[in-house]
Amino acid sequence: MGQGRPRVAVVGAGPSGLYAAAALAADPAGVDVDVIDRLAAPYGLVRYGVAPDHVRMKAVIRVLQQPFEPGTVRFLGNVHVGEGGIDLEELRRHYHAVVHATGCSVDRRLGVPGEELDGVIGSGEFVSWYSGHPDRITLDPPLAHPGVAVVGAGNVALDVARVLAKSADEMAETDIPDPVLDVLRGSGVTDIHILVRRGPQHVRFTPAELRQIGELAHADVIVHDDGQLAAGAREEHGGDKRQKQNLAMLDAWTQVQPAGKSRRIHLRFLRSPVEILGDGDGRVRGVVIERNAIVDGRVVATGERETLDVGLVVPAIGYDAHPIPGLPFDPATGTVPNVGGRVVRDGEPVAGAYVTGWIKRGPTGVIGTNKSDGHETAAAVLADLPNLPEPARPEPGAIRAALDDHGIRYVDWAAWQRLDAEEIRLGGERGNARVKVADRVAMLAACHPAP
Numbered sequence: 001m002g003q004g005r006p007r008v009a010v011v012g013a014g015p016s017g018l019y020a021a022a023a024l025a026a027d028p029a030g031v032d033v034d035v036i037d038r039l040a041a042p043y044g045l046v047r048y049g050v051a052p053d054h055v056r057m058k059a060v061i062r063v064l065q066q067p068f069e070p071g072t073v074r075f076l077g078n079v080h081v082g083e084g085g086i087d088l089e090e091l092r093r094h095y096h097a098v099v100h101a102t103g104c105s106v107d108r109r110l111g112v113p114g115e116e117l118d119g120v121i122g123s124g125e126f127v128s129w130y131s132g133h134p135d136r137i138t139l140d141p142p143l144a145h146p147g148v149a150v151v152g153a154g155n156v157a158l159d160v161a162r163v164l165a166k167s168a169d170e171m172a173e174t175d176i177p178d179p180v181l182d183v184l185r186g187s188g189v190t191d192i193h194i195l196v197r198r199g200p201q202h203v204r205f206t207p208a209e210l211r212q213i214g215e216l217a218h219a220d221v222i223v224h225d226d227g228q229l230a231a232g233a234r235e236e237h238g239g240d241k242r243q244k245q246n247l248a249m250l251d252a253w254t255q256v257q258p259a260g261k262s263r264r265i266h267l268r269f270l271r272s273p274v275e276i277l278g279d280g281d282g283r284v285r286g287v288v289i290e291r292n293a294i295v296d297g298r299v300v301a302t303g304e305r306e307t308l309d310v311g312l313v314v315p316a317i318g319y320d321a322h323p324i325p326g327l328p329f330d331p332a333t334g335t336v337p338n339v340g341g342r343v344v345r346d347g348e349p350v351a352g353a354y355v356t357g358w359i360k361r362g363p364t365g366v367i368g369t370n371k372s373d374g375h376e377t378a379a380a381v382l383a384d385l386p387n388l389p390e391p392a393r394p395e396p397g398a399i400r401a402a403l404d405d406h407g408i409r410y411v412d413w414a415a416w417q418r419l420d421a422e423e424i425r426l427g428g429e430r431g432n433a434r435v436k437v438a439d440r441v442a443m444l445a446a447c448h449p450a451p
């Protein structure tokens with residue numbers, strides 16, 4: 001390594017990238033860290049995934065932003081690393097090491113006929129839309145039809161169902177952008193069917209999330225469990241405290257009459273979608289579901305089918321990643337092969353290349369899981385830095401000049417703070433803490449106001 005301070009780029013300003021950046025910047029030897037994100041706003045899925053009505057969960061932002069405040073870490077937003085932005089090879093000319101923290105943003109597919117129909121929208125896309133992600137703000141999901149199917153047994157399925165079950169007035173209290181609110185105001189959705197492949201004893205919901213759907217002002221919860229809970233499933237928690245709580249809640253719900261609220265969330269256990277039906281115009285008009293049975297712990301289709309009348313199907317069955325050009329990729333896991341954060345190709349480390357977060361370990365775990373993960377990767381970078389070759393352009397200002405040359409109008413921390421302030425101002429107009437700006441042009445205009 002040369003005489004100057006080592007320079008590290010972290011690509012991705014989600015929690016994993018920001019935890020890694022903070023750990024790198026805290027090294028007493030002194031490391032220059034730039035955090036690069038394709039969006040003008042930082043925080044990844046904390047901003048664009050965590051449900052808008054889960055305000056307390058988003059408070060982690062106060063921790064994630066800390067390294068930017070004294071300028072220990074620098075932000076370069078609105079910079080896509082890859083096609084149409086700055087490519088990895090060029091980035092490597094400016095940094096001793098690059099930590100990739102780009103997450104997994106591709107929806108897993110159901111693999112059933114009809115999935116290409118208009119009105120099948122993966123949870124990643126759907127959540128991005130209501131969260132005001134600039135890539136999805138024009139999505140306009142079909143909400144005129146009373147029925148919606150959400151496929152999945154995790155918290156994301158519950159998030160989607162809850163957002164659809166709340167009234168627009170309730171959602172207006174969150175930071176969702178006005179165009180999303182307008183669509184929700186026109187919603188004709190009354191029945192949200194959550195399709196769970198296995199039985200109530202197998203769900204992966206966290207009890208706090210499950211409880212919330214039972215507390216909705218305008219929606220009843222109706223459990224369709226084929227009598228599984230009464231037949232003994234309520235005792236099949238295997239000593240797992242969370243599962244015991246889930247089963248107690250579900251069991252209690254089977255024993256109360258719906259209150260006659262204007263919307264309903266149907267939890268349909270042991271059901272899988274087998275075909276999505278379309279109308280003559282290629283729009284979803286129904287979903288064929290098949291009953292499953294659990295035989296020796298395995299899910300077995302029974303052949304018994306029925307059709308649900310729905311106009312929207314939201315598969316919430318997990319995520320995949322796009323390969324990162326220039327790095328190895330394992331399509332089976334949707335991750336970049338690595339050992340403790342060091343990228344490996346054919347078993348050999350790729351000098352100066354690291355990963356953290358979902359792209360490192362797959363799309364699992366909570367926000368906090370990314371802290372230890374980011375720290376592990378940062379430790380690997382710090383251990384390797386003394387032996388990494390000097391980049392061609394290590395001067396601190398060179399990357400900004402290169403971005404200027406490419407005509408990329410990057411967003412630094414001060415510029416992001418102007419957008420942040422604008423969102424807080426808009427929030428004030430709606431009586432909230434914040435309302436998001438979702439249009440890319442408007443975001444950049446708020447970052448770089450005309451003089």
Ligand SMILES: Cc1cc2nc3c(=O)[nH]c(=O)nc-3n(C[C@H](O)[C@H](O)[C@H](O)COP(=O)(O)OP(=O)(O)OC[C@H]3O[C@@H](n4cnc5c(N)ncnc54)[C@H](O)[C@@H]3O)c2cc1C
Pocket residue numbers: 011012013014015016017036037038039042043044045046049050051054057079080081082101102103104127156159356357358359364365366367368370
């Ligand atoms: C719908 C949903 C709800 C969730 N809710 C919760 C919750 O309530 N509580 C909880 O603890 N966890 C929740 N999680 C999990 C949590 O959000 C993840 O664990 C965490 O965000 C993963 O962090 P990450 O940094 O790996 O990826 P991400 O958060 O996805 O960050 C990746 C970042 O990389 C950027 N990026 C991608 N490609 C490029 C590129 N080519 N160039 C530059 N930048 C790029 C993206 O813009 C993004 O900012 C939720 C996840 C989802 C999907």
